Amino acid sequence: MGVLVVIPARYASTRYPGKPLVELRGATGVSKSLIQRSWEAAMDVAGVDRVVVATDDYRIKHAAEAFGGEVVMTSQDCQNGTERCAEALDTLGGAYDVVVNLQGDAPLTPAWFIEDLVAGLSADPVAEVATPVLRCDGYALNGLLEDRRHGRVGGTTAVFGADHNALFFSKEVIPFTGKTYADNDETPVFHHVGVYAYRPSALAAYPRWASGPLEHLEGLEQLRFLERGAHMLCVEVEARGRQFWELNNPEDVPKIEAMLAQMKQP
Template sequence: MSVLIAIPARYASTRYPGKPLVALRGADGVSKTLIQRSWEAAMAVKGVDRVVVATDDDRIREAAEGFGAEVVMTSSDCQNGTERCAEVLDQLGGFDMVVNLQGDAPLTPAWFVEDLIAGLDADAGAEVATPVLRCDGRALNGFLADRRAGRVGGTTAVFGADRRALYFSKEVIPYTGKTYADDAETPVFHHVGVYAYRPSALAAYRGWAAGPLEGLEGLEQLRFLERERPVLCVEVEARGRQFWELNNPEDVARIEAMMAEMQAG
């Protein structure tokens, strides 16, 4: 099985313009751009044949080529990373699976992606898969604090007994009405912004218009659910690592603190 990782990156983010080129300082004091740290996360994944950055912006292309990444230029008409991955596959072809490792998730451990690839490969009836991570109290409290402050933080997922997704939301679902200690296990699952697709899923996706739920939530994976195409949720384990995506400027300090904590550990 041949696997491609594509890292979609666009400059014109509505919530955070220029986000891929934001600098993140590591525990060693070295600053690297968000897109470089995301690329390094992708390069650490085992069993992958090729890793590319997919963008429509020359500033991102120049930065990515500067640290040694392969870049595939895609259309500015792409509405989201899934459409960008479809364009990459059109250009490169020849892969049995495409992984969309979004360029705002530098804390994604390699085993998240490895488990995702294995999960989709093992389920012949699934065309799309995505990881979900059970929130501890610390993570859930961070979600709730963001919502109280009027910020959109991470995304949550609910799924059935067959691990097929029921819904994804930028609200915190399911409602619990409880307060949890930082190290407590909760019933809320953080949707990790990574996807694995079979080529058939990418080909179908590009032919569909965005539905109302995708438009309201701003979540590309809802296009599959609105077309009644199942999305497999693969539960991954934190193994003591903190995980967060860079969604807002306020997340820079949060992610830098998490990197420092991981280094200290």
């Protein structure tokens, strides 16, 4: 089974322009760009045949090639990472069974998240797309709630049915619990990890669909699949003691650097 990992990256982010080139210090004090750390996370995944960065910006292209990354140039018309992955797959000529979208703002993504994701999609003949979800402990949930209290758009949460078919994703914290949790408490809230595994047919169909009102309101690309009735599998993954956070805002940089230090990541 051929597995392609695409890391979509654009420079002109509305919330954080130039984000892929932001430098992050590791445990040894060495700084690496966000796109390099995301690339290295992808390269740690077992069973992957190819990793490419998909971008429309030559600054990102040159930075990726400088650390040895393979780059596919894509159009500036791509509305989101999924469309960019679809264009990259088309440029590469297809020939993969699973395409993984590892978004370029998630350098802390553990390899087993992606390995479990690919295994989950492969084992479910109905699923067209799969995405990982991570049960929040109290520390992670309180971080999400703190972002919302200060008007920051932080992580995304997910709710799903008994069959693990996705019901909804939101930048609000859902479901509402009305409770206070200590840092080590288990909570009923699931953090959506910004990774997707697609069957090539679902990925090819996506850019042909117009974005719907829910995708528009939330600004979440995966809602286009749900609004079209696609079967999206939520694969629950385990943290195994690792903290997970995405770089959404400048305020996330010191938090991620602290996690890199804790992980002893150079």
